[in-house]
Amino acid sequence: MIKRRFSIVIPTRERADTLFHTLKTCIAQDYDDCEIIVSDNHSADHTRDVVTGFNDARVKYTNPGRRLGMGDNFEHAFEQISRNTVAICIGDDDGLMPGALQEANEIMTSERVEALAGTRVHYDWPGLLAGRSNQLVLPIAGARITTRRTADFVKDVLSHRCSYGTGPILYQGFVASRVLETIKARTGRLFRTVSPDLYAVFAISAVLREYTVTQRCLVIDGASPRSTGAALFGLSPDATEANNFGKENNWPMYPGLLPARSVLIGEADSYLHARDVLSELSFEIPWHVILPGAYGEVLAQDHSESIRAVELMAERFGVRLPSRGIAAIKYRSRRFSEGLRRWRNNLYIDCSPFGVGDVHGAAQLAHFARQWVETGCDSKMLQARQIVRRLRALGAQDRK
Numbered sequence: 262m263i264k265r266r267f268s269i270v271i272p273t274r275e276r277a278d279t280l281f282h283t284l285k286t287c288i289a290q291d292y293d294d295c296e297i298i299v300s301d302n303h304s305a306d307h308t309r310d311v312v313t314g315f316n317d318a319r320v321k322y323t324n325p326g327r328r329l330g331m332g333d334n335f336e337h338a339f340e341q342i343s344r345n346t347v348a349i350c351i352g353d354d355d356g357l358m359p360g361a362l363q364e365a366n367e368i369m370t371s372e373r374v375e376a377l378a379g380t381r382v383h384y385d386w387p388g389l390l391a392g393r394s395n396q397l398v399l400p401i402a403g404a405r406i407t408t409r410r411t412a413d414f415v416k417d418v419l420s421h422r423c424s425y426g427t428g429p430i431l432y433q434g435f436v437a438s439r440v441l442e443t444i445k446a447r448t449g450r451l452f453r454t455v456s457p458d459l460y461a462v463f464a465i466s467a468v469l470r471e472y473t474v475t476q477r478c479l480v481i482d483g484a485s486p487r488s489t490g491a492a493l494f495g496l497s498p499d500a501t502e503a504n505n506f507g508k509e510n511n512w513p514m515y516p517g518l519l520p521a522r523s524v525l526i527g528e529a530d531s532y533l534h535a536r537d538v539l540s541e542l543s544f545e546i547p548w549h550v551i552l553p554g555a556y557g558e559v560l561a562q563d564h565s566e567s568i569r570a571v572e573l574m575a576e577r578f579g580v581r582l583p584s585r586g587i588a589a590i591k592y593r594s595r596r597f598s599e600g601l602r603r604w605r606n607n608l609y610i611d612c613s614p615f616g617v618g619d620v621h622g623a624a625q626l627a628h629f630a631r632q633w634v635e636t637g638c639d640s641k642m643l644q645a646r647q648i649v650r651r652l653r654a655l656g657a658q659d660r661k
Contacts, residue, residue, distance in 0.1 A: 263370045267295040267362050268342035268438065272334050273353035274302035276487050277311045279386065282619040286356030286481070288317055289621075292363050295319055296346070300338030303328045330511045335457040336450055339441065346438045350431050350458075354386060354483035356620040359628045361479040365435050368406060368475055375437035376429035376465060376472035379479035384612075384623040386485035393484075395618060397610040399627050402476040409474055411466035415542065418528060421550050425458075425528055429465045429472035432458035433480045436465060443468050448538040455510045459531035467539035481627060483620045517577055519570035522562055523555040526571070548578040556582050557592025 269287050273280050280299070287297045297317075301308045301324045312322045325337045335350070342348055347369065351357065369377050383398040417423045429436065444464045445451050454460040465472075514520055515533040529546050536542040552575045559567035568585075575582045582588065608630060612618065617626050 262367065264294055265366050265369065266343065266346045267292070267365070267435075268346040268348045269295060269297045269357070270300065270338045270342060270348060270350045271298065271353055272300045272302065272331075272338045272350070273304070273308060274334070275304040275306045275308065276353045276485075277304070277306045277308045279354040279483070279485050279487065279620070280308060281311050282621040283351065283353050283356050283483075284312070284315060284320065285621040286358075286624050288315060288320070289359065290357060290362045291360060292366070293319070295362060296321060296343060298323065298338060298341045300325070300334055300341070302334040330455065332452045332455055332457045332460075332510075332512055335452050339451055342438060344438060344442075347435050348431065348438050348441060349433070349435050349480075351433055351480065352483065352488070354485040354488055354620060355433065356384075356481040356483065356624045358382065358478055358481055358624055364475075364477055365479055368473065368477075369435065372406065372408070372473045374408070374471070374473040375440050376469055377435040378427060378430055378472060378474045379434065380476050381426070381433060382478045382481040382624070382627045384481050384483045384620055384627075386483060386620070387618050388486040389484060395612045397612050397617075397623050397627055397630075399608040399610065399630050400476075400478060401606055401608055402478070405476045407474050408471050410471050411469050412544075414472075415463065415466050415532070416544050419532060419544060419546055419551070421525065421554050425462050425524075427474065428462045429469060430458065431461040431465065433482060435479075440465055440468050444539075453512065453538070454531045454534045455512045455514075456527045456531055459527050460535055463532045463535040463542060464539060467535060467541040478627070478631065481620055481624045483623075517574070519574055521555060521559055521567040521570040521574075522564050523558040523567065523571065525551050525555040525558060526574075548575075548580050552578065552580045553582055553588060553591075556585075556588045557595070560585055560589045561592050 271280070271283060284297065297320045299312045299320065299322050301312070301322065303324060303326065309322060309324070312320060321341065323337070323341050325334065329337065339348070347365070365377055380400050380402050382400065385393040385396045387395045411429060414423070414428045418425050418428060426433070441451055448464070452460055515530045518526065518530050529551055532542065532546065552571060556571045559571055572582065583591065610626065610630060612623055612626060615626055617623055
């Protein structure tokens with residue numbers, strides 16, 4: 262079997278405490294043919310010491326020498342990767358699941374694909390709000406592998422029928438470096454918006470005709486109190502990262518759009534920027550779907566600037582928004598339905614009884630729990646109860 266070389270890219274800024282555990286999940290991979298690139302966005306903490314302290318030849322530290330916006334730091338990070346690799350970008354509070362690189366290599370080789378998206382485990386670090394502190398969410402999924410057309414993905418995500426995270430994503434997904442080189446050769450750079458993860462999924466969709474999706478969990482998606490996403494969407498008690506994200510952004514919104522704390526607006530902005538430089542993207546955004554959905558998003562956060570921004574955009578695009586009350590009800594109803602599906606298809610584990618309080622420990626716990634899931638039970642509910650009971654018993658033994 263072909264053994265591909267992987268480039269793991271970790272952009273970071275002043276999150277040395279979480280970065281340490283993220284790096285542990287990478288170094289623990291049973292796959293030596295990889296490079297781990299940490300792009301330190303001019304941190305003032307001990308980030309460099311954390312990185313160099315591992316004393317591992319696979320780990321490379323880079324620093325642009327000045328503070329950059331998120332998009333430019335991502336650009337700097339990906340300028341450091343080697344040629345002829347498979348790249349994956351993870352955050353400094355995310356992690357790789359045990360055996361992730363080996364599994365990714367096997368799937369990409371057998372399927373002969375250049376982009377692979379996988380199911381994610383989710384981990385809420387200690388300190389998050391909304392009762393989610395130190396919680397692990399493990400999808401109860403199989404190992405099915407499917408191939409999807411990128412054109413279908415673009416249409417579905419912009420019609421609010423799927424998440425951008427299900428596409429050929431570079432952030433927490435695997436993409437051949439050849440694809441990234443093609444994008445940069447054609448457009449001058451890899452990232453062109455304030456949200457590099459969103460932009461990349463559309464740029465990659467323009468270059469590739471299809472990609473592969475696996476139900477296997479290859480990445481653990483972390484959310485910590487210092488996460489930009491957690492801060493932007495009100496899950497963190499610390500708004501510093503949200504404020505920095507806005508102040509340091511040096512990429513303008515697409516003409517006609519306004520900044521708003523909405524994933525849907527972010528998707529639309531990134532898509533339009535990508536469409537301007539990549540002619541394969543031709544789908545027209547259904548604003549009558551996007552803007553009412555975004556309205557519900559910002560109303561749920563009660564963020565007055567974002568609410569007004571969506572209302573102004575609706576006026577510009579001639580979209581009639583529902584009343585605030587109706588929009589909020591529709592959003593809560595949709596979120597309830599999504600939450601019910603997640604509850605049916607995921608195992609929720611409180612990590613505290615097992616002495617786990619970081620993403621590396623959570624990845625190990627998730628890996629162990631997945632092994633129990635794969636033993637098979639007649640009922641998912643019975644399965645979940647048995648797993649939790651066994652894990653708690655084993656956790657108690659470990660503490661003795």
